Amino acid sequence: MGLNRGLAAWGLVLCSWIAGARAADEPPSADAEEAARTARWSELQQAIFGARVVHDGSAWLGIDAPQRALDAALVPVSLTMSGERPIQGLYLIIDNNPGPLAGHFLFGPRADPRSLKLRVRVNAYTYIHAVAETSDGELYAVARFVKAAGGCSAPAGADQQLAMQDLGHIKVRMTGPFVAGRPMEAQLMIRHPNFNGMQMDQMTHLYTPALFIRSIDVNFDGTRVLHLDSDISLSSDPVISFGFIAPGKGQLQVLVRDTQDDTFGQSFDVPAPAAPAG
Amino acid sequence: MPSPTLRALALRCVFAAGVIGGSGAAAREPDGFWLGDVNAPVPSGLRGARVIDANALQSLLARGVAVVVDVSDAPRPPAELAPGAPWLPLPHPVVPGALWIPGAGAGVLSPDMDAFFRTRLQAALVNADTPLVFYCHEHCWLSWNAAKRALAAGFRHVDWFAAGIEGWTAAGGPTVPGLPIGPGAPSRAAAGASPDQAPTGVLPAAGGPRPSLAILDLELTGDLGGPAFEAEHAARLAKESARLRADMARAGLYRIVANAPAQASIDTLKSEQAYLHDCNGCDLDVGRELDADRVMVAWVNRVSGLILTLTYEIHDVKTRQISARKSFDFRGDSDIAWDHAIDYMVRDLQE
Numbered sequence: 001m002g003l004n005r006g007l008a009a010w011g012l013v014l015c016s017w018i019a020g021a022r023a024a025d026e027p028p029s030a031d032a033e034e035a036a037r038t039a040r041w042s043e044l045q046q047a048i049f050g051a052r053v054v055h056d057g058s059a060w061l062g063i064d065a066p067q068r069a070l071d072a073a074l075v076p077v078s079l080t081m082s083g084e085r086p087i088q089g090l091y092l093i094i095d096n097n098p099g100p101l102a103g104h105f106l107f108g109p110r111a112d113p114r115s116l117k118l119r120v121r122v123n124a125y126t127y128i129h130a131v132a133e134t135s136d137g138e139l140y141a142v143a144r145f146v147k148a149a150g151g152c153s154a155p156a157g158a159d160q161q162l163a164m165q166d167l168g169h170i171k172v173r174m175t176g177p178f179v180a181g182r183p184m185e186a187q188l189m190i191r192h193p194n195f196n197g198m199q200m201d202q203m204t205h206l207y208t209p210a211l212f213i214r215s216i217d218v219n220f221d222g223t224r225v226l227h228l229d230s231d232i233s234l235s236s237d238p239v240i241s242f243g244f245i246a247p248g249k250g251q252l253q254v255l256v257r258d259t260q261d262d263t264f265g266q267s268f269d270v271p272a273p274a275a276p277a278g
Numbered sequence: 279m280p281s282p283t284l285r286a287l288a289l290r291c292v293f294a295a296g297v298i299g300g301s302g303a304a305a306r307e308p309d310g311f312w313l314g315d316v317n318a319p320v321p322s323g324l325r326g327a328r329v330i331d332a333n334a335l336q337s338l339l340a341r342g343v344a345v346v347v348d349v350s351d352a353p354r355p356p357a358e359l360a361p362g363a364p365w366l367p368l369p370h371p372v373v374p375g376a377l378w379i380p381g382a383g384a385g386v387l388s389p390d391m392d393a394f395f396r397t398r399l400q401a402a403l404v405n406a407d408t409p410l411v412f413y414c415h416e417h418c419w420l421s422w423n424a425a426k427r428a429l430a431a432g433f434r435h436v437d438w439f440a441a442g443i444e445g446w447t448a449a450g451g452p453t454v455p456g457l458p459i460g461p462g463a464p465s466r467a468a469a470g471a472s473p474d475q476a477p478t479g480v481l482p483a484a485g486g487p488r489p490s491l492a493i494l495d496l497e498l499t500g501d502l503g504g505p506a507f508e509a510e511h512a513a514r515l516a517k518e519s520a521r522l523r524a525d526m527a528r529a530g531l532y533r534i535v536a537n538a539p540a541q542a543s544i545d546t547l548k549s550e551q552a553y554l555h556d557c558n559g560c561d562l563d564v565g566r567e568l569d570a571d572r573v574m575v576a577w578v579n580r581v582s583g584l585i586l587t588l589t590y591e592i593h594d595v596k597t598r599q600i601s602a603r604k605s606f607d608f609r610g611d612s613d614i615a616w617d618h619a620i621d622y623m624v625r626d627l628q629e
Contacts, residue, residue, distance in 0.1 A: 040368070047364040070417055072317045098353035098367035101360060123353070124368070125444065149444050150415035153316040153351040197354035200384055200462075207462075210356030229360040259358060 037127055040095050041143075044129075048091065048101055049139060054131060057140025060084055063130045065146050072122045072151025074235050077144075079116040079130050085140075087113050089133040094233050096126035097152065102233035108224025112183035112243030119235040121151040121196070152196055152232070163193035163236070168264030170254050178271030180248045187241045188218065190256055190264070196232035213238065215257045220270070221250040246270045311426060312419040313385035316351075320422055320440060326429045327436040330411065332449035335439050338409055339375070342521045345402040345528055346376040348443070349383035349424040350414040352458040372456030373413070373446055375525065375621045377402065381462020383412075383420025387427070390461040395424075396431050398460065401488075401530030406434050413439035413446070454622075489571035491532035491592070494544070494561055495519040497553050497577040500586075503611075518616045522576060525624035532572065540567040553577065555591065565595040572601065576623075583611045588619045590627075602627070 045054055062080035069075040081087060090105040090113070102120050107113040120128075125148070131141045169191035176184050190213065193199075197210035212232050218225040225244045244252070249270060256264040307321040323329050330338075338344035353367045372378050381387075382395045399410060410433050412425040425438040439445070447453060458464065496519045498511055527534045537544060543564055544554075551557040554564075555575035565573035576590040589605040604626065608619040 043366070044364070047366060048362065070317070070319070071315065072415075072417075073315065096368055098355070099359055099363060099365050101363035104360060104362070147444075148317075149442070150317050150350065150418050152353060153415075153418070153420065197356050198351050200381065200386075200388075206388075207354065210354070212356065214358075214360065229363075231360045231363055232356055259356070 037095065041127065041129065044093060044095060044100050048093065049131075052139055054139045054141045057130075057132055057142045061130060061132055061140055061142040063128065063142045063144045065128060065144050067145070067147060069122065069146060069148035069151075072148035073153070074119050075122045075146060075148050075151065076117065076119050077128060077130075081114050081116075081132060083114045085132075086135040087132045088135050090116065091129075091131040091133070092118070092120070093129040093131065094120060094122060094126055095129065096124045097121070097233050098123065099231050099233060101231065103228055103230045106224075106227040108219070108226060110220040110223050110225040110244050110246070112245050113226075114183070115185070115241070115243055117239075117241035119239055120233050121235055122146055122148040123152040124149050153198060163195075163199075166191040168192065168256065168258075168262065170256065170264060170266040172252060172254065172266075172268045172272075174268075174270065174272050178246070178249075181245065183243045183245050184270075185241060185243050186218075186252065187239060188216075188254060189237070189239050190216070191237055192256070192258065192264075194232065194234055194236045194238065211259055213256055213258050216240070217253075217255040218242070218244070219253045219255075220244060220246055222253070225252070311385040311423045314419070316419050317415070317417050318419065320417060320419055324422055324425055324429075324436075324438050327425050327438045330437045330439050332439075332441060332446055332451055334437075335373070335411060335413075335446070336449075336451060338411065338437075339373070342524045343404070344409040344411050344437070345399065346373050346411045346413070346439075347382070347399070347424065348372045348376045348378040348413060348456060349420045350378070350380060350418070350443070351420070352378075352380035352462070352464050354464045369455035370458070371443060371447070371453035373443070374452055374454050374618065375528075375625075376413075376456065378456040378458050379424075379460045379462065380458045380464075381460065382427075383414060383418075383422075383424040385423060388461065394460045395427065398530065399428065399431075399433065402528040403433075404524055404527045409435045409437050411437040411439050413442050415442040416440075416444040418442055452618075454625075488531065488533045490535050490569070491526070491572045491574055492535050492537060492540075492565050492568045492570040493519075493523050493526060493574045493576075494537070494554050494564065496522060497555055497575075498580060499553065499577055500580040501582060502580065503583065514613060514616060517613065518620055521617060521620050522624070525621060526574070526627075529624050529628050531628060535568050535570045537564075537568065540564050543567055559593070559598055562593055562595050562598055565593070571595060578616070578619075580611060584609055586611060586615075586619075588616075588623055590623060 060082040064078040065075060088107055092102045093100050094102050127143045127145050129141050129143045131139050133139055171189040173187040174184055178184065192213055194213060195208050195211040197207060199208040201208050210232060213230050213234060216228040226242055251267040252270050253267045254265060304322040305319045307323065307325065355365050359365060379395065381391055410428055412421040414420040421438060425436050428436045496515050498515060502511065523534060526532065547554055547560050551560060554561050555577045561573045561575055572595060573593045574590060579587045587605050587607050591600050592602040594601045606619055606623050608615055
């Protein structure tokens with residue numbers, strides 16, 4: 001009884017507060033929030049693509065990510081492209097991150113650009129846009145709303161030394177049987193802290209300058225599979241899954257360059273030797 | 279009559295406000311500060327602190343007694359970005375009146391940050407029992423660490439708002455753009471602040487004693503709306519005067535002196551003068567009687583029920599000069615609009 005009355009009173013207080021707030025200050029309604037998101041996307045299109053038209057790509061592009069991600073520093077994003085239009089590149093844009101362009105992929109002749117998976121940092125509830133660029137230079141976008149927040153924060157007590165251990169160590173896991181000329185999937189794992197500048201060194205109490213992977217090149221026997229220009233929105237220890245087509249036995253060559261201009265390279269036999277590689 | 283959407287929003291907020299933390303199993307409370315990933319399941323409580331929800335936070339704000347501290351990290355722009363990648367941080371929304379101290383929730387603090395954290399909070403408190411509320415995001419350990427640190431530093435009344443800014447907005451709570459303060463704050467341009475935003479709090483030059491300030495009651499000028507509004511306005515002036523004092527005390531720029539010792543003089547002046555903010559410096563006599571360095575007078579000019587202007591002046595008791603003056607337009611002759619105007623003015627003063 002007392003509890004009920006208490007609850008009712010709370011409801012009243014809160015509702016009158018909201019009613020008052022709306023009258024005086026218009027806190028964002030769902031519509032206003034959506035309008036703000038649309039405006040943000042327009043601003044980003046302008047900043048990234050200039051005057052180029054971005055078409056709706058939902059007919060042939062797919063984007064998947066958890067609606068609600070508990071670990072905002074490790075949000076898995078999965079992109080599918082039906083393959084009916086040849087594409088040369090793909091932009092991944094996390095609208096509400098301070099550096100919204102998380103990555104720009106360029107696909108080469110050895111790519112099978114029908115699926116791409118990676119993990120990103122999400123700083124606030126946001127749309128994530130994938131924008132595919134077709135071979136004839138048209139842009140097509142698809143979006144997904146993700147409720148995750150604070151993912152750009154550094155660990156509360158980042159152990160710099162531990163984070164830097166095995167820096168640049170690269171692994172590749174290939175799935176599916178190897179058949180020359182048929183698409184295969186590879187999972188690329190790179191050991192790199194991808195410091196975004198928010199980490200504080202426990203010894204010096206200074207912020208560690210951003211140190212992140214600037215580009216990743218994957219070639220098959222010297223011919224491009226993909227090139228990625230990336231930035232701080234890529235999670236630490238990035239994992240990227242992609243498709244590629246090997247015309248025969250050969251080597252998948254990975255070259256990673258970070259913002260200190262350190263490069264890390266490694267080659268992997270295709271097909272992978274019977275014993276697990278790396 | 280509220281619109282259907284409004285009613286739906288209000289209803290939703292009543293339900294949403296009861297939820298703390300959201301999904302995910304609660305973590306065990308560690309003995310020391312949390313050093314792991316910031317975004318991870320948090321404990322359901324903090325020994326020595328009260329866990330509050332959006333309702334309770336709103337109630338504290340309405341009473342104007344709490345010091346609210348946001349310890350979310352602030353984005354720091356890297357030296358370089360991918361080719362063609364823009365750096366476009368959005369404004370960081372904070373609970374109105376909150377101090378945003380990025381870095382204060384880390385597991386280990388630099389001596390600088392530790393000192394800033396203690397002195398800034400101490401300066402913001404009205405008294406030892408003023409509630410200190412810490413928050414960051416949902417599933418975010420930074421506020422847990424900061425609240426624990428405040429307890430360790432001896433602050434008596436520490437609240438942890440675990441639902442964070444996401445929980446606050448989901449409950450329909452208003453936000454304002456925040457500006458980071460303290461040693462963990464990136465430069466203003468870096469944080470994406472526009473030049474007209476005031477930081478959410480800056481102490482006067484370190485070292486020197488804070489000047490003392492007497493704050494006279496707010497006054498109302500212009501179209502008072504007739505006798506029907508008399509009682510409402512009297513109540514609002516009293517309430518908002520208290521808010522102004524609390525906000526100013528929290529801002530920490532001045533040592534706020536109590537007016538009580540000069541109450542007799544103030545009452546006499548009020549009976550003689552139409553307005554104490556405009557009485558040939560009679561307010562300075564009050565300041566002198568209270569032994570204050572400065573006197574603040576503030577008034578609201580009501581053009582109509584919709585259009586109002588809040589103005590303050592700070593008078594130097596010794597030199598009899600106006601040391602600061604600024605006006606702020608606002609809309610709506612309601613408690614909440616006045617609240618926002620007062621809060622905004624104090625934040626602007628802190629710049």
